[in-house]
Amino acid sequence: MKIALNGKIVEVADARIDPADRGLAFGDGLFETMSLRKGRVRRLPAHLARLRLGAGALGIPLAYDDANLESQVTGLVAANTLTEAVVKITLTRGPDARGLALPARPKPTLLITTAEAPPEPEPARVIISSVTRRNEFSALSRFKTLNYLDNVIARDQAVQAGADDALLLNTQGRLAGGTAANVFLLVNGGLITPPVEEGALPGVARADAIRLTRAEEKPVTVETLIDASEVFLTNALGVRAVVRIGDKPVGDGEPGLITQLVATRV
Numbered sequence: 001m002k003i004a005l006n007g008k009i010v011e012v013a014d015a016r017i018d019p020a021d022r023g024l025a026f027g028d029g030l031f032e033t034m035s036l037r038k039g040r041v042r043r044l045p046a047h048l049a050r051l052r053l054g055a056g057a058l059g060i061p062l063a064y065d066d067a068n069l070e071s072q073v074t075g076l077v078a079a080n081t082l083t084e085a086v087v088k089i090t091l092t093r094g095p096d097a098r099g100l101a102l103p104a105r106p107k108p109t110l111l112i113t114t115a116e117a118p119p120e121p122e123p124a125r126v127i128i129s130s131v132t133r134r135n136e137f138s139a140l141s142r143f144k145t146l147n148y149l150d151n152v153i154a155r156d157q158a159v160q161a162g163a164d165d166a167l168l169l170n171t172q173g174r175l176a177g178g179t180a181a182n183v184f185l186l187v188n189g190g191l192i193t194p195p196v197e198e199g200a201l202p203g204v205a206r207a208d209a210i211r212l213t214r215a216e217e218k219p220v221t222v223e224t225l226i227d228a229s230e231v232f233l234t235n236a237l238g239v240r241a242v243v244r245i246g247d248k249p250v251g252d253g254e255p256g257l258i259t260q261l262v263a264t265r266v
Contacts, residue, residue: 004076004112007064021109023092026100027147029109030054033236034073036085036117041073043236046204051089054143060093060108076112084117086237092146122164123255124233125244126178128222129154129166134176136199141176144201151179165233167225167245170199175220178233181240182206184215186230186258191215205234209266213258230256232263239263 005015022028032047048066055062064072073087090111096103132150135141150168158166158179167183170176176199177183183200184193193210194200195217209215225231229251231242239262241255250256 001114002076002079003114004072004110006110007068007072009076009079017109017111018095020095020097021092022094022096022103023090023109023146025098027145027149028058029060029090029092029146030058031088031090031144031146033144034087034089035237036077036082036087036114039077039083041077041087043204043208044070044073046207047089047236050143050202050204051091054145055091057139057143058093058145059102060091061106062091062108062110064110072112076114080114082114086115086117088113088115090146118237121238121240123241123243124164125162126165126167126242127158127161127163127246128225129157129168129179131157132168134168134170134199136170136172136176136197141199142196142202155179163244168199169222172198173222174198175222175225176200178235181233181235182209183220183225183242184209184213184232184234184262185220185225185228186256187224187228191258192218192220192224194218194220203234203236205236205238205266209234209239209262212265213262230259232256232259234262234266239266 001012002009032051034047035042092109094107094109131153154166168176175194182203191213193215196202231250233240241259243253
């Protein structure tokens with residue numbers, strides 16, 4: 001298996017990340033996960049735009065333009081002879097001396113990897129996480145940063161409870177999203193989804209789902225979530241129906257018609 005590291009395609013065994021890299025030391029970086037289907041990376045321009053926006057917000061220089069990044073992605077896909085896969089871009093601030101102070105002249109690390117495409121997921125049983133909350137006031141809530149530990153411990157809580165995933169509330173006790181997905185609800189015949197201001201990640205697939213369904217962005221209470229007739233999750237890899245929240249079924253406990261329709265289009 002090959003990867004792309006700082007603009008060069010190399011074998012995994014030959015790749016080296018500096019032990020002083022701030023991505024390792026502090027989670028100082030960003031990532032984008034993308035879906036390769038039938039040899040084409042879906043929504044690549046939108047993912048690159050979000051990566052560039054996040055890099056600008058964090059002050060991490062991104063030395064490559066979008067055409068070059070696209071060339072690196074497609075080159076790696078070709079080198080690994082893939083048609084169906086998951087592609088991930090990771091950008092860190094690069095190596096530096098210890099300490100929190102930002103380097104005066106950062107030398108960012110850019111890593112592009114591929115992984116086998118996962119099978120189509122079964123409908124999800126979820127819990128509402130009680131071990132952490134999403135901080136909607138943090139600028140980092142808008143980006144996919146390398147510090148994903150809140151999501152990790154929430155997902156582990158779900159696994160320990162025999163569920164597939166966890167939903168995260170924000171600091172006000174309202175719905176923010178899933179551990180690796182945005183959330184949509186069918187309420188009184190219309191779709192709603194938490195706004196970015198409530199801690200929702202401005203997901204690329206989320207944006208497509210909003211355009212497709214004209215979903216309304218509005219704060220979502222736990223009561224509204226529990227009473228929804230359909231719930232589904234969206235991320236770069238697709239749409240997943242939620243059929244149970246804790247011990248309560250969503251609707252009739254089966255994927256709903258709207259969820260199934262969106263899954264064919266997003």
